[in-house]
Amino acid sequence: MKRDFIDPPLAYMLLSGIKLKKVGGQKLTVASGIDRSILFNLRSMMRMERDINSLLDFIVTESARIANSERASLFLYDEKRHQFWSKIALGTTEVIRFDADMGIAGKVFETGKTIIADYAYKEKSFNPLIDKKTGFITKSLICLPLKNVDDKAIGILQVLNKTEGVFTEEDEGILEIFASNAAVAIENAALIDELEESKTLLQQENHILKQKSKGKFFVNDIIGSSPKINEVVRMIEKIANSPLDVLISGESGTGKELAARMTHYNSTRSEAPFVDINCAALPESILESELFGIEKGVATGVEKREGKIEQANGGTLFLDELGEMSLQAQAKLLRALQERKVLRLGANKSIDVDIRIVAATNKDLLNEIQKGNFREDLYYRLNVVHIHMPPLKELREDIPVLAKHFLSDIGQKIGKHQLRFSLEALNSLSNYSWPGNVRELQNEVKRASIMTEGDIIGITDISEHIRNPIDNVNLGNDITDDPQTLKETVQRIEISMINDALQETGGNKEKAAKLLGITRQGLFKKIKRYGL
Incomplete structure (x- = not known):
């Protein structure tokens, strides 16, 4: 019985569910009793399969059937090695690799054309090594x-040993369409598999980073044993698991962010998430969009963006x-805290949020309220717990412990593992007043660690x-010989320290501010005030 050949374009129409018309009075049929619905189902199943191993198994099983x-x-191409490799071969579990230029497979891959061999071993390009490896x-x-x-x-598909007769052009037409759909399904599944692996890896890395971050902020790891530090530790332990908002006060560089974390x-x-925003570092116009987010189209070129509250x-x-937040932003923040909803700039609908607020300030907010710079209702809304x-x-008794802790940490980072302080150096650190607080101490330890030539940080x-302390003695003599007000004395000291910091940091104001233990904006104000 003569069978009619279905060319690839018509076979594709067949797979797509399009009815075939009679051509020249002859109705086209499908080889080996395979009808349209079976081929269509095979294509659908390939596209639905997301596991690459299951998909490859399905392809070789169904193509043989x-x-x-x-x-x-089924052999996939490894571009880096210029090899074919088989993860699945029906009837075997062995992974096979061979050079992509070898055999009929290499020829098909190079030319992109199908080859039919009625007697494989009579073909010059046939490679018998695969048979030797598999026993087939x-x-x-x-x-x-x-x-x-x-x-x-991206690879080649081989179908072996026709059970009756030899492979025909009719088989070729059906298998070519099957192979084209298989190639697309393989690439999709491989991409999904790669994305899933990346997602899993990112989740694992994220979990590890979270655990590491959390480990850095255990309450028991707070450095210091003075009564005031112990009081802070006890307070954090008491309120950490509560839903209460927290207000942390203190001078710049005292560790307010550490307490928050x-x-x-x-x-x-x-x-x-732990999301932080520095209210002093952003202009008022930007602060609101950073906090509350913004809708697309509010201004030309503006895209929708989540604010810190949503994040x-x-x-x-x-x-x-x-304390640096504008009154307008304070009003919006108060509304968000009361309603636990946030309204993006330019939006009409609020978004529900579940957040805990921890705020920090180096200002006397009650004094700011009296000046009209801070909202009283926001103060009492945030000041539920005060640290x-x-x-x-x-904390003078804690200074040696803190200094040694910073020295150990910095020594590990710069490869000076044996660094230690001389007793004289440690005493000088303990006797200093540290206007920049812990941040200034940490920066001083960093500087000394790099400057020292040996393993011992000495007084020099x-x-x-x-x-x-000679400057302080001279200061007293100056006051006696040439009386000055306290304000004038403080100004003279500030100018001297700012100049020293700028000289040490090569004029880098951001680094100088950190060295002094104040904000960059605070440094800019002082530079402008003193005309430096």
């Missing part, structure tokens, strides 16, 4: 390229330098204004 053959093999004897075969949507070959990472919200949903929002971070000059490695 629809061609009435003993076996099928190839008699007849059809080898087809697997091409993606860009018509680029410890409050978060020791709470039930520790797996959720902190489920976790903690840390508002640093709260005060003491200045370093009130400490900055002169810290190690040498």
